[in-house]
Amino acid sequence: MNIEAYIPVLITVINAATPLLLAALGELVVEKSGVLNLGVEGMMLMGAVAGFAITIVTGSAILGLAAAICAGALMALIFGFLTLTLLSNQVATGLALTLFGVGLSALIGVNFVGTPVDALPKLVIPVLSDIPILGPLLFGHDALVYFSIAMVFVINYWLYKTRSGLKLRAVGESHEAAHALGHHVIRIRYMAVIFGGMMAGLAGAFLSLSYTPMWVENMSAGRGWIALALVVFASWKTGRVLLGAYLFGGITIMQLFLQGMGVNIPSQILSMLPYLVTILVLVLISRDSSKISSAAPASLGKIFHPTQ
Amino acid sequence: MLLRLEPRKSISRTYQYLSPVLALLLTLLAGLLVFLFMGHPPIKALHAFFIAPISHSYGVSELLVKASPLILIALGLAMGFRANVWNIGAEGQLVLGAIFGSILPIYFSDSSNPLMLPAMLLLGFIGGMLWAAIPAFLKIKFNTNEILTSLMLTYVAALILSLLVHGPWRDPGGFNFPESVIFPDAATLPVIWSGTRAHLGIVFVVIIALAVWWLLSRGLAGFKIRVFGEAPQAAQYAGFKQSSMIRFTLLLGGGLAGLAGVMEVAGPIGQLQPSVSPGYGFTAIIVAFLGRLHPVGIIFAGLILALSYLGGENIQIAMGLPKGIAGVFQGMLLFFLLGCDVLTRYRIRFFSEAGQST
Numbered sequence: 001m002n003i004e005a006y007i008p009v010l011i012t013v014i015n016a017a018t019p020l021l022l023a024a025l026g027e028l029v030v031e032k033s034g035v036l037n038l039g040v041e042g043m044m045l046m047g048a049v050a051g052f053a054i055t056i057v058t059g060s061a062i063l064g065l066a067a068a069i070c071a072g073a074l075m076a077l078i079f080g081f082l083t084l085t086l087l088s089n090q091v092a093t094g095l096a097l098t099l100f101g102v103g104l105s106a107l108i109g110v111n112f113v114g115t116p117v118d119a120l121p122k123l124v125i126p127v128l129s130d131i132p133i134l135g136p137l138l139f140g141h142d143a144l145v146y147f148s149i150a151m152v153f154v155i156n157y158w159l160y161k162t163r164s165g166l167k168l169r170a171v172g173e174s175h176e177a178a179h180a181l182g183h184h185v186i187r188i189r190y191m192a193v194i195f196g197g198m199m200a201g202l203a204g205a206f207l208s209l210s211y212t213p214m215w216v217e218n219m220s221a222g223r224g225w226i227a228l229a230l231v232v233f234a235s236w237k238t239g240r241v242l243l244g245a246y247l248f249g250g251i252t253i254m255q256l257f258l259q260g261m262g263v264n265i266p267s268q269i270l271s272m273l274p275y276l277v278t279i280l281v282l283v284l285i286s287r288d289s290s291k292i293s294s295a296a297p298a299s300l301g302k303i304f305h306p307t308q
Numbered sequence: 309m310l311l312r313l314e315p316r317k318s319i320s321r322t323y324q325y326l327s328p329v330l331a332l333l334l335t336l337l338a339g340l341l342v343f344l345f346m347g348h349p350p351i352k353a354l355h356a357f358f359i360a361p362i363s364h365s366y367g368v369s370e371l372l373v374k375a376s377p378l379i380l381i382a383l384g385l386a387m388g389f390r391a392n393v394w395n396i397g398a399e400g401q402l403v404l405g406a407i408f409g410s411i412l413p414i415y416f417s418d419s420s421n422p423l424m425l426p427a428m429l430l431l432g433f434i435g436g437m438l439w440a441a442i443p444a445f446l447k448i449k450f451n452t453n454e455i456l457t458s459l460m461l462t463y464v465a466a467l468i469l470s471l472l473v474h475g476p477w478r479d480p481g482g483f484n485f486p487e488s489v490i491f492p493d494a495a496t497l498p499v500i501w502s503g504t505r506a507h508l509g510i511v512f513v514v515i516i517a518l519a520v521w522w523l524l525s526r527g528l529a530g531f532k533i534r535v536f537g538e539a540p541q542a543a544q545y546a547g548f549k550q551s552s553m554i555r556f557t558l559l560l561g562g563g564l565a566g567l568a569g570v571m572e573v574a575g576p577i578g579q580l581q582p583s584v585s586p587g588y589g590f591t592a593i594i595v596a597f598l599g600r601l602h603p604v605g606i607i608f609a610g611l612i613l614a615l616s617y618l619g620g621e622n623i624q625i626a627m628g629l630p631k632g633i634a635g636v637f638q639g640m641l642l643f644f645l646l647g648c649d650v651l652t653r654y655r656i657r658f659f660s661e662a663g664q665s666t
Contacts, residue, residue, distance in 0.1 A: 038455065078643065087313065087654065088646040091394055091455070095593055096642035103635020110630040217632075222463050229456050268471040275460040282452045289451040305315065305654075 007136050009257055014145060015211055017249025019044070019203040019220075021148045023227035024234070024241045025155055026199025031231055032159060033192035034172035034299035038094025039079055040200050041224025042101020046071040047204025049105040052215045053112055061120055065144075065205050072201020073194050075101060080193040084186050087303050102218060112215045119213040120144065120206075144206045149242070151199075156238040168192060172297035175304040185304050200224065222275065229278045233285055235295035244281075251277050313654035323651040328598050328605075331644035332612070338640050348627060356626045357619035357637075367618065369504035373576055374617050376513040377402070377568035377585070379610035381592035383520045384561030386601040390524075391536040393557045397443065397458025398565040399589025400465035401436035405566025406573045407469060408435025410580040413495035414477055414488050424494045428570055436566015437559050439465060444558035448551040454558070462589070473582050488580035497575045509571040514607075516564070521603035529556060565589060586617065587635075594642045613638065 023040050030037050050071035055064030079097050082088045120142040128139045159165040168188055170178040175185045207223070208215050226248060234240035255270035286292055336354065343353040361367045381398045388395045395401075409432030412424055442461060446452040473486045482489070497507035524530035535543040536553050543550070572584050595613050599606030620634025650656075 082643065082646055086647050086650040088649060092593075092597060092642075093646050095396060096639060096646060099590055099594070099635065100639025100643065103632055103637075103639050106632035107630050107636055110632060222460070225456060225459050229460075232453065232456075266471055266475065268467040268474075272464050272467050275463045278460050279446070279452075279457050282456055283446055283450045286452045287450045292451070305313065 007133060009253065010137055011141075012253045012256065013246065013249045014141065015249070016252040017245040018145050018148050019206045019211060019223055020227050020230060020248055021152070021242060021245035022144070022203035022206065023200045023224060024230040024245060025148070025151050025238070026196035026203075027227055027231050028234070028236060028238065028241055029155060029159075029168070029199075030192050030196035031236060031300055032172045032297055033168050033189045034175055034297050034302065034304075035083065035189050035193055036090045036094065036301040037076070037079055037097070037193060037196055038091060038228065039075065039097025039101065039224075040196075040227050041220055041222070042098035042105075043072045043075040043197050043200035044204035044207070044220045044224045044227075045101045045105040045218065046075050047201030048208035048219055049109040049112070049204075049215060050201070051205030052117060052208040053108060055117055055209060056112060056115055061118070061209060064209060065202065068201040068205030069198045070201070072197040072199070072204065074197070076193045076197025076200075079197075080190050083303075084189055084193070087305055090301050090303075098224070106217045109215045109217065113217070115215070117209065117213050120210045142210050144202065144210065147202075152238050152242045159238070169297070172299055175299045175302070179304070179306055185306070189304075200227075203227070226274060226278055229282055232292070233281050235285070235291070236297065237295075248274060248277070312657045312659060313650065314657050315654055316652075320652050323648075324600060327648040327652060328600065328609070328645060330648045331598070331641060334644040334648070335637060335641045338644070339637060342633075342636070346629075348629065353623065353627060353629070356623050357633075358615060360626065361615065361618035361622045366504055369501050369506040370618055371611060371614050372510050373505050373507070375607075375610040375614035376510050377572060377588045378592050378595045378613055379517060379607055380513050380568040380571075381561075381565045381589055382595035382599060382606045382610060383517060383603060384557075384564035385592055386596040386599070386603075386606060387520070387524070387533055388557035388561050389537075389596055390601050391533045391553050391557050392540070393447075393554050394455045395440060395443065395458050395558055395561050396455055396593060397440070397460075397462045397589070398561065398592055399585060399587060400458070400462030401439045401562040401565035402569035402572075402585050402589045403462075403465040403469050404439040405432035405436035405569030406580065406584045407465075407472065407569075408432050408438075408566065409570025410477070410488060410491075410573055413491040413574075414580065417489045417492055419492060420494045422494060424492075425497070425574065428495060428574055429567060432570025433563045433567045436569060437563040439566070440558045440562020444555050447554050447558075454554075469580075469584070470582055473580055477580060479579075486582050490579050491574065495574060496578060497571060505576045507571075507575040509575050512567075512571070517603045517607055524603065533557065565592075591617075591638055594638055594645075597642060598645055613641075616641075 023044055027037065027040055047068035051064040051068030054067035055061050075097060079093055082093045083090050122140050122142055125139045128135060159169060167183050171183060171185050171188045179185050204220060207219055230241055230244045230248065233244045252274050254273060255267065258265065258270060339354055340350045343350040362371055381402065385395060385398060409428045411431060412428050439461060443454040443457040446457050447454045473488060477488045479487055479489045497509050499505065499507055500511065532543065532548050532553060535546065535548065568588065569584060573580055577584060591613050595606055595609045598612065599609035616634045616637050620631045623629045623633060624631045
């Protein structure tokens with residue numbers, strides 16, 4: 001088999017990895033600020049349905065993507081208001097956000113089931129896209145693929161090389177100390193949570209506008225939860241989120257690959273792979289509890305109430 | 309005007325019981341706005357959603373049928389939540405319970421052995437328990453987050469069920485539908501209210517709720533759970549083992565979810581199908597919180613959430629609105645509840661711009 005035959009497979013890996021990467025990067029920033037938002041799945045679904053519906057109604061993919069970002073941000077705002085202003089339990093509120101998102105997206109999307117949509121345009125660059133092997137692999141994807149990879153570097157730079165990134169990490173490590181230094185803990189966390197919502201919304205839009213250009217109820221199929229697991233897998237490091245997302249993208253499409261090779265295994269067993277591998281990876285990472293607790297932001301999931 | 313939250317010295321009992329009522333009222337109010345926004349007469353829609361489904365005796369019986377799995381699962385989850393053990397994979401444990409409980413009626417489909425039903429219920433309990441044992445084991449042994457593992461296993465459980473009903477357990481005489489054989493009478497929960505689907509399982513649920521109540525208020529296990537949830541350090545000084553707490557709450561929760569699963573296939577469904585639950589395992593999380601993690605509260609909360617399912621179905625028939633609206637109501641209810649719960653721990657103080665308390 002020559003290398004060129006593998007190109008379509010590798011392109012599918014990229015497509016499967018992109019929504020995971022977008023959502024996990026968003027959640028990484030949220031968790032770095034000390035907030036655990038388990039509602040990624042719900043925000044993704046709202047992004048998917050909003051992006052799809054607005055693209056259909058207006059005919060503009062740009063407006064669709066903007067709508068997905070807004071939908072994710074609005075969902076995140078609900079979460080932020082409950083956990084940051086009303087000091088509710090983050091685990092319970094995150095679960096509520098997912099339950100709400102599953103229901104609301106199904107309600108909004110009911111009229112769009114089975115409607116076809118034009119997939120996001122691929123950015124084909126003349127000459128470069130025609131280079132054998134590297135051309136189709138590196139060029140000719142849609143903008144979100146490049147955006148997701150660029151965000152790895154942007155977020156990494158921002159977190160570790162800028163003042164505001166340092167503030168965000170300080171708030172996540174010790175909200176008491178950050179508060180004492182005069183930083184606005186709640187305001188910084190609100191911004192982080194909303195950013196996470198926008199990224200999850202985009203991840204959803206990628207699913208409904210590019211990965212499988214259609215709307216199906218519950219179409220994220222647990223990707224929001226896998227993104228949460230990826231953040232743990234990555235030990236809260238941006239570079240490892242990229243690695244993890246592509247690893248999982250690879251596992252997701254292994255199903256197609258094995259079937260293509262004529263392996264006779266029921267499709268259900270192959271579909272279990274991403275979920276089983278997620279568990280396996282979590283076990284391997286969590287085994288050393290001291291490692292996890294030193295990598296995780298120290299204030300993760302803790303409620304902050306300024307006592308004056 | 310500024311708003312400030314002042315911590316209370318102790319948790320307010322009054323608001324702990326008032327908060328669910330407030331949350332329900334706010335959900336109704338929000339529902340009114342949702343229907344108005346969607347262009348439907350709001351009062352008529354709310355009537356179709358909350359009142360019409362239970363305005364006849366068959367509706368009441370259906371309410372009991374739908375409430376019993378919710379209550380059963382929520383009882384188990386509540387014990388875990390009290391001890392800070394977050395099992396959110398009850399839906400998967402329910403599915404495994406349904407699968408385990410279906411083994412006997414599928415392989416002995418012409419049997420009329422009276423021991424079949426008790427054995428099925430036991431197997432269902434064990435099935436759910438085994439599925440919950442995986443996150444429990446991983447949590448104790450490898451410190452793996454039980455939220456993520458139990459949820460991942462839910463997707464795996466659904467795929468196992470799909471594999472079985474599309475493959476070895478498909479009814480050979482069933483025109484190729486992905487369904488098992490119809491269970492024999494000996495494998496079906498007897499109907500206790502003639503003309504309805506209300507089955508014996510409802511009685512079991514009430515008995516189990518009372519048993520859990522007794523366990524929590526009188527039993528040593530209940531005491532340990534409370535100490536773990538409210539003062540983890542005190543629990544450690546007292547020599548209570550965290551691992552045994554995780555094992556106990558997860559296994560019992562899984563077992564009860566499994567029991568709910570087998571009671572669905574042996575009760576209202578009567579066979580194994582690709583889908584055995586409309587998300588009871590997830591809705592039960594809301595039931596547990598709305599019921600204040602207390603068995604009696606959970607019974608009331610289970611009835612309310614069961615009504616949301618009936619309301620969703622009825623509004624689809626009566627007004628052509630999508631059934632998904634039930635999920636929106638359920639999610640909103642939990643939001644409002646979590647929001648109102650702030651009052652149990654904090655006092656709200658209003659300050660005028662000048663900084664004076666009003």
